Amino acid sequence: MAEPLLAVYNVSKRFGGLLAVDAASLFAEGNRITALIGPNGAGKTTLFAMIAGFLKPNGGSVHYAGQDITGEPPHALARLGIARTFQIVQPFAGLTVTENIAVGAHLRHRARRAALAAAVEVGREVGLGDMLDQPAGTLTVSGRKRLELARALATQPKLLLLDEVLAGLNPSEIRDVVPVIRGIQARGITILMIEHVMQAVMSLSEHVFVLAEGRIIAQGPPEAVAADPLVVEAYLGHGAAKLAAET
């Protein structure tokens, strides 16, 4: 097997007495969509933050394209081609949509004009074409999610970390955004996504990791993972797993 683009080995994170992530390992193969799922409080966002350089792990290592990137700061990782979105959207509220995206585009374009032109292009691609001159603060939730995507895409990443881009969207909005994510994959960008919307996980991802109480408890193709009693138990409790097995 070829070396995966991203490989996380036995990464742990401790906050005081709480072991938020406990020796978790996962990998994301190039040009694929890999999903990370798990119940609330499982440590998914913490694991993400360690991959993206926002938190330093207490143990373990993160490798990207064959290089050890453990503990590198986020801006250095962005330069290497790792971009992330935030679960709680973080727009530059005072700036217009184009200006927001241009901050990402500046990573590859020094000149203001080139960055703005690239920003407009990416904005149209994610479906923000009509809102480019609006202040980001006036966007709807779905608009803000698209803006998160656009800013990250503008950095021209090889690996895109998506933290619940579909959360808070209604079913019709989800139907609109799913093809956008597929389009990103089609451009050859590897995606690792945290997602709660199972319908999207099942339809988009090829490999799923399940994190519960800081540990990876299962992994595999989405259908196999969804049927795994351990996973059902983690989500619904012990009784439910037994019930599911009997039916």
Next chain:
Amino acid sequence: MTRLSTIALVIAALAAVPLVTQSNTVLNFLVVALLIALAGQGWNILGGYGGQYSFGHAAFFGTGAYVTAILQVRYGLNAWPGCALGIAAGALLGAAIGALTFRSGLRGSYFALVTLAFAEVLRIIASVAPITGAGVGTLVKLDLRWEAFQFQSRAIFYWVILALVAVSLVIAWLVERSRFGAYLIAVRENEDAARALGVDATRVKLGAMTLSAAITAAAGCFYTQYFLFLDAGIAYGPWISVEALLTAIIGGVGTVLGPLLGALVVKSLGEAARLVTGDAPGLDLVIYGAVLVLVVWFAPRGLMGLVADVRAPVRRPSRIAQEATHG
């Protein structure tokens, strides 16, 4: 975004003032207002565009002023290179304080307090150190020749400070149109999001602080050459920290023309108050306080924000329209 032609127009209009009036009172008033505008523009680069509110820009003003004065008085250096070194010293101090504060992750009110502390420490040192003349202060010898960076005519002094202000406006204009400026504003708006997009937040803030300190130090250099006297209270006193941030906030933070407009308005108000009440000490400070409260309350984006609203009322799509297009 302010256009270059607007800047040129404003500077040209101000440059014409000495042609209309030779009144020393008017020119002196305008020189002081422009001096504050320059210090305020320095503050604006870091505070306005970068969102890092410093309460201690006196540290840079005073360093620019003292280095200019001491090099002339004690080392016999000419005023022109003295001034250049004063600006360099201010920039260096800005970089040093920035490195200490930003590297340790100080943000918001912690950053404000630490900058205030640096300025106060420098004021106390300057008030006892022999090299600054301690309590007596430093007097620069009167030598009204342009070689000594002193001018017989007040109008020339006025044009010199106006030229410095013009340079500071162009610097702000360039910042608005550069990657550095885009990164700086991104850090102001949301530091974590900026870092995720490849912005080295510490480096950007450090660059802004260095530039900011250099501009405010230039105001200090000019102060020395214009008034020819310094003591610790003038150079490092809280007055200049307060005036630098007030003019920028009242004029409009993160705008090219805000500090200039703010300085002219605030200084005019102070002068008007003095005319009405006689020389009641501290009254100008009361006025500043009242104006600041009014501006923050009614025009949080400052006078430039009011100007923008009058010229192009913001069209906010109504909630219903938004839901109709997205729902």
